[in-house]
Amino acid sequence: MTQGTDRLKALSDGVFAIAATLLVIEVAVPDVPRGDLLSALRHEWPSFAGYAVSFAVIGVLWVNHNATVARVVVVDRGLLFWNLLVLGTVAFIPFPTALVAKYLGDGGSNATSATVGYALVMMACAASFATLWLYLGRHRELLAETCEPHAPQVAVRRALGGVGAYAATALLALLDPLLAVAAFFLLTVAFVFAERPAKV
Amino acid sequence: MTQGTDRLKALSDGVFAIAATLLVIEVAVPDVPRGDLLSALRHEWPSFAGYAVSFAVIGVLWVNHNATVARVVVVDRGLLFWNLLVLGTVAFIPFPTALVAKYLGDGGSNATSATVGYALVMMACAASFATLWLYLGRHRELLAETCEPHAPQVAVRRALGGVGAYAATALLALLDPLLAVAAFFLLTVAFVFAERPAKV
Amino acid sequence: MTQGTDRLKALSDGVFAIAATLLVIEVAVPDVPRGDLLSALRHEWPSFAGYAVSFAVIGVLWVNHNATVARVVVVDRGLLFWNLLVLGTVAFIPFPTALVAKYLGDGGSNATSATVGYALVMMACAASFATLWLYLGRHRELLAETCEPHAPQVAVRRALGGVGAYAATALLALLDPLLAVAAFFLLTVAFVFAERPAKV
Amino acid sequence: MTQGTDRLKALSDGVFAIAATLLVIEVAVPDVPRGDLLSALRHEWPSFAGYAVSFAVIGVLWVNHNATVARVVVVDRGLLFWNLLVLGTVAFIPFPTALVAKYLGDGGSNATSATVGYALVMMACAASFATLWLYLGRHRELLAETCEPHAPQVAVRRALGGVGAYAATALLALLDPLLAVAAFFLLTVAFVFAERPAKV
Numbered sequence: 047m048t049q050g051t052d053r054l055k056a057l058s059d060g061v062f063a064i065a066a067t068l069l070v071i072e073v074a075v076p077d078v079p080r081g082d083l084l085s086a087l088r089h090e091w092p093s094f095a096g097y098a099v100s101f102a103v104i105g106v107l108w109v110n111h112n113a114t115v116a117r118v119v120v121v122d123r124g125l126l127f128w129n130l131l132v133l134g135t136v137a138f139i140p141f142p143t144a145l146v147a148k149y150l151g152d153g154g155s156n157a158t159s160a161t162v163g164y165a166l167v168m169m170a171c172a173a174s175f176a177t178l179w180l181y182l183g184r185h186r187e188l189l190a191e192t193c194e195p196h197a198p199q200v201a202v203r204r205a206l207g208g209v210g211a212y213a214a215t216a217l218l219a220l221l222d223p224l225l226a227v228a229a230f231f232l233l234t235v236a237f238v239f240a241e242r243p244a245k246v
Numbered sequence: 247m248t249q250g251t252d253r254l255k256a257l258s259d260g261v262f263a264i265a266a267t268l269l270v271i272e273v274a275v276p277d278v279p280r281g282d283l284l285s286a287l288r289h290e291w292p293s294f295a296g297y298a299v300s301f302a303v304i305g306v307l308w309v310n311h312n313a314t315v316a317r318v319v320v321v322d323r324g325l326l327f328w329n330l331l332v333l334g335t336v337a338f339i340p341f342p343t344a345l346v347a348k349y350l351g352d353g354g355s356n357a358t359s360a361t362v363g364y365a366l367v368m369m370a371c372a373a374s375f376a377t378l379w380l381y382l383g384r385h386r387e388l389l390a391e392t393c394e395p396h397a398p399q400v401a402v403r404r405a406l407g408g409v410g411a412y413a414a415t416a417l418l419a420l421l422d423p424l425l426a427v428a429a430f431f432l433l434t435v436a437f438v439f440a441e442r443p444a445k446v
Numbered sequence: 447m448t449q450g451t452d453r454l455k456a457l458s459d460g461v462f463a464i465a466a467t468l469l470v471i472e473v474a475v476p477d478v479p480r481g482d483l484l485s486a487l488r489h490e491w492p493s494f495a496g497y498a499v500s501f502a503v504i505g506v507l508w509v510n511h512n513a514t515v516a517r518v519v520v521v522d523r524g525l526l527f528w529n530l531l532v533l534g535t536v537a538f539i540p541f542p543t544a545l546v547a548k549y550l551g552d553g554g555s556n557a558t559s560a561t562v563g564y565a566l567v568m569m570a571c572a573a574s575f576a577t578l579w580l581y582l583g584r585h586r587e588l589l590a591e592t593c594e595p596h597a598p599q600v601a602v603r604r605a606l607g608g609v610g611a612y613a614a615t616a617l618l619a620l621l622d623p624l625l626a627v628a629a630f631f632l633l634t635v636a637f638v639f640a641e642r643p644a645k646v
Numbered sequence: 647m648t649q650g651t652d653r654l655k656a657l658s659d660g661v662f663a664i665a666a667t668l669l670v671i672e673v674a675v676p677d678v679p680r681g682d683l684l685s686a687l688r689h690e691w692p693s694f695a696g697y698a699v700s701f702a703v704i705g706v707l708w709v710n711h712n713a714t715v716a717r718v719v720v721v722d723r724g725l726l727f728w729n730l731l732v733l734g735t736v737a738f739i740p741f742p743t744a745l746v747a748k749y750l751g752d753g754g755s756n757a758t759s760a761t762v763g764y765a766l767v768m769m770a771c772a773a774s775f776a777t778l779w780l781y782l783g784r785h786r787e788l789l790a791e792t793c794e795p796h797a798p799q800v801a802v803r804r805a806l807g808g809v810g811a812y813a814a815t816a817l818l819a820l821l822d823p824l825l826a827v828a829a830f831f832l833l834t835v836a837f838v839f840a841e842r843p844a845k846v
Contacts, residue, residue: 053659053712059253060663063260067268067337068667072675075272075344083349083356087363097338105330109323112253123709127838130705137667138697144675149683156683163687238327259453263460267468267537275472275544283549283556287563297538305530309523312453438527459653463660467668467737475672475744483749483756487763497738505730509723512653638727 054121054129058111061133065140066104069097072144092150095227100143102234107136107171114178114201117193125188128181132174135167142167150223157223165216165226172208179205254321254329258311261333265340266304269297272344292350295427300343302434307336307371314378314401317393325388328381332374335367342367350423357423365416365426372408379405454521454529461533462508465540469497469504472544492550495627500543502634507536507571514578514601517593525588528581532574535567542567550623557623565616565626572608579605654721654729661733662708665740669697669704672744692750695827700743702834707736707771714778714801717793725788728781732774735767742767750823757823765816765826772808779805 073093076086111132118125145160182189183198194200211233219226273293276286311332318325345360382389383398394400411433419426473493476486511532518525545560582589583598594600611633619626673693676686711732718725745760782789783798794800811833819826 049712049716053655053715055253055256056655056659057663057708059256060260060660061667063257064264064664064667065670066333067261067264068671070265070338070340071268071271071671073341075341075348078356079352083345083359087359098334101334101337102330105327105334108257108330109326112249112326115253116249126709126712127705130702130708133666134698134701134705137701138670140670141673141675145683148675152679156678159683159687255453255456259456260460263457264464266533267461267464270465270538270540271468271471273541275541275548278556279552283545283559287559298534301534301537302530305527305534308457308530309526312449312526315453316449455653455656459656460660463657464664466733467661467664470665470738470740471668471671473741475741475748478756479752483745483759487759498734501734501737502730505727505734508657508730509726512649512726515653516649 049121051115051118051121054126055115058115058129058133059108061137062104062108062111065137066101066108068140069100069104069143072140072147073097074147089151090147092227093147095231096143096147096150099227099231099234100139102238103168103171103230104136104139106234106237107175110175114175114182117190117197118182118188119190120188122185122188124181124185125178128174128178132171132178135170135174138167139171146223146227150227153223158219161219161223161226162216164230165212165219168212168230169209169216172205172212176202176205176209249321251315251318251321254326255315258315258329258333259308261337262304262308262311265337266301266308268340269300269304269343272340272347273297274347289351290347292427293347295431296343296347296350299427299431299434300339302438303368303371303430304336304339306434306437307375310375314375314382317390317397318382318388319390320388322385322388324381324385325378328374328378332371332378335370335374338367339371346427350427353423358419361419361423361426362416364430365412365419368412368430369409369416372405372412376402376405376409449521451515451518451521454526455515458511458515458529458533459508461537462504462511465537466501466504466508468540469500469543472540472547473497474547489551490547492627493547495631496543496547496550499627499631499634500539502638503568503630504536504539506634506637507575510575514575514582517590517597518582518588519590520588522585522588524581524585525578528574528578532571532578535570535574538567539571546627550627553623558619561619561623561626562616564630565612565619568612568630569609569616572605572612576602576605576609649721651715651718651721654726655715658711658715658729658733659708661737662704662711665737666701666704666708668740669700669743672740672747673697674747689751690747692827693747695831696743696747696750699827699831699834700739702838703768703830704736704739706834706837707775710775714775714782717790717797718782718788719790720788722785722788724781724785725778728774728778732771732778735770735774738767739771746827750827753823758819761819761823761826762816764830765812765819768812768830769809769816772805772812776802776805776809 073096074090076083076090078086142160142164146164149156149160151157179198179201183202186198189197215226215229215233218229273296274290276283276290278286342360342364346364349356349360351357379398379401383402386398389397415426415429415433418429473496474490476483476490478486542560542564546564549556549560551557579598579601583602586598589597615626615629615633618629673696674690676683676690678686742760742764746764749756749760751757779798779801783802786798789797815826815829815833818829
């Protein structure tokens with residue numbers, strides 16, 4: 047028994063919305079009963095940067111997911127599970143975000159570990175999109191007739207490009223964690239602006 | 247490829263619902279194993295006030311978002327990203343709420359910092375609505391034919407009015423944080439009642 | 447401009463789902479690195495009871511909300527705000543649940559304060575349903591034509607009955623907090639079974 | 647008054663999405679200001695395993711729930727409450743997951759208690775599906791005409807099989823908690839692959 051995309055969309059939108067909104071829980075409220083709240087907040091800039099970058103990343107992934115599911119007309123059991131793999135990696139993003147927020151300011155090897163961890167989770171997200179589109183490429187009966195014939199190959203290639211870009215960022219993090227965080231930010235901004243505007 | 251407003255609404259309703267409901271997590275359960283719970287709860291009134299004000303603020307923003315999206319018939323990639331900016335600022339509200347809840351009772355400069363922080367996030371929320379409507383004003387093909395011709399200008403002007411009102415509250419917070427919190431509350435109540443009832 | 451009930455339902459279902467699911471966060475994982483986890487878990491029974499009672503209460507309120515909105519065909523601005531009042535009280539339930547979970551086992555006046563606090567929030571929930579139905583009773587143009595003519599009066603009276611029942615439980619909590627928690631449980635069970643089955 | 651499955655699906659998708667996404671909150675960010683983050687993360691492998699297993703379990707339960715509700719055309723009050731029982735057990739999964747994540751590495755009797763607790767919650771989940779299908783078996787007027795006549799019996803039997811399998815895992819946990827966690831993982835994987843692919 048196959049079915050439409052309604053509940054797949056509902057669960058997915060729920061997970062994306064929650065993963066993005068949970069990020070704010072990881073922004074710690076400074077505990078300075080007698081200290082200076084303003085300077086404590088300034089000191090916490092990696093938390094704010096982490097919130098902004100990860101919210102943007104989850105937003106970009108949601109836009110991608112949107113563009114994927116908009117091309118699907120029928121859902122089968124396999125697609126549900128490959129989609130759950132995407133959701134499971136996206137829902138994990140708040141954890142490496144919290145790692146970076148906590149350890150980036152320390153510099154040193156812990157900042158590197160946190161940033162490499164973040165890059166690994168991003169690589170897993172991009173890879174999960176690649177497997178989702180590989181499955182769709184082999185099950186074209188699930189895709190809309192209006193879907194471009196080369197869409198699966200193009201999408202897999204772009205997703206693997208994402209894996210590569212984040213792998214390069216992981217290497218950058220070995221040199222300088224701050225540069226790697228800037229690269230995460232630029233990669234996300236590039237995605238927002240570089241895309242052909244006609245393609246939702 | 248354009249699309250309807252379904253998934254934009256679903257993600258947005260999810261983020262608004264979660265941001266509002268997460269507020270309760272920031273209301274700390276007093277830890278008074280041998281003390282007096284009742285007086286500890288009384289002492290915590292800024293947390294309760296913060297919950298009420300922020301829930302109302304998020305509710306009002308959701309009603310605004312509703313009125314915006316009700317006028318949209320087609321969604322393009324740009325609108326998705328400007329909408330994500332709105333969601334990213336709304337989803338951040340629990341953080342300054344927790345700051346105010348924790349530091350308002352202390353008085354002094356930390357109470358001021360917390361309240362100014364709250365005002366800044368409110369300003370960002372109002373500004374994000376302004377940019378969303380600026381985009382819609384330049385892309386009228388996304389708006390319903392029944393949408394009032396001047397709706398984008400009116401909405402941008404009202405959003406900028408909101409930025410101004412919250413900026414004034416930030417100045418008020420420099421004088422007296424408690425007054426500023428009262429102003430946040432009154433601004434929200436004013437919005438609920440002052441609006442012409444015919445306009446959802 | 448009026449609108450259908452779609453987004454009101456989406457936001458409401460989101461808030462009910464999140465409020466219910468957040469309850470599990472308040473069930474503390476015992477911290478007994480060298481102690482006995484099993485007896486620590488047994489000691490935590492008020493947390494488990496609180497989870498069960500509050501999940502059931504939120505479920506019952508959701509069923510009520512369902513029955514309310516099923517009778518509504520058009521949403522205006524006023525209804526959005528009275529509905530937000532319902533959501534704001536429901537979304538607060540995890541807080542008094544955590545209070546009861548933490549202090550019920552202590553007995554004494556703190557257990558009483560926590561249980562009375564729980565009853566007060568329940569009274570606010572029931573009262574918010576009463577105001578929602580009062581509004582619907584004065585704006586019958588929002589109700590479906592198939593809606594029973596006396597539905598608003600009946601619903602207001604039942605909601606006020608709920609306020610009264612929880613007020614009685616608050617008095618009971620002054621005598622014995624444990625009995626009051628049992629009464630919360632029985633009130634919920636009674637609601638599930640006493641209702642005429644034909645009425646969703 | 648009966649109704650369609652829309653809001654039941656919306657609440658259910660919300661609870662499944664939140665329960666799955668909340669799992670990440672239970673993955674603790676290591677607190678090693680001067681220590682080695684990398685080895686702290688390695689030490690935390692039970693948290694990562696717990697996240698993966700529980701996300702997969704909730705995903706599988708959601709696929710099951712999907713297949714159930716796809717066969718329902720009309721919702722009555724009883725079904726709403728039996729469905730709430732399913733949601734209440736699923737939403738509790740983050741708690742035993744956190745227990746296992748915290749105590750599995752300790753070995754000894756606490757690891758056993760945590761793993762048995764996990765198995766008990768899984769048994770409750772499977773049992774709640776059995777009661778849901780028992781109800782549907784007695785109220786066939788709620789099921790679609792296209793629903794296979796033996797679907798309720800088959801589903802109840804499979805759900806009770808799940809109860810039995812998790813009971814066996816609980817016994818295994820008395821011998822070796824690590825083996826039991828491996829069994830949780832294998833049971834979930836088996837479910838994903840063993841199912842006839844034609845049945846969503």
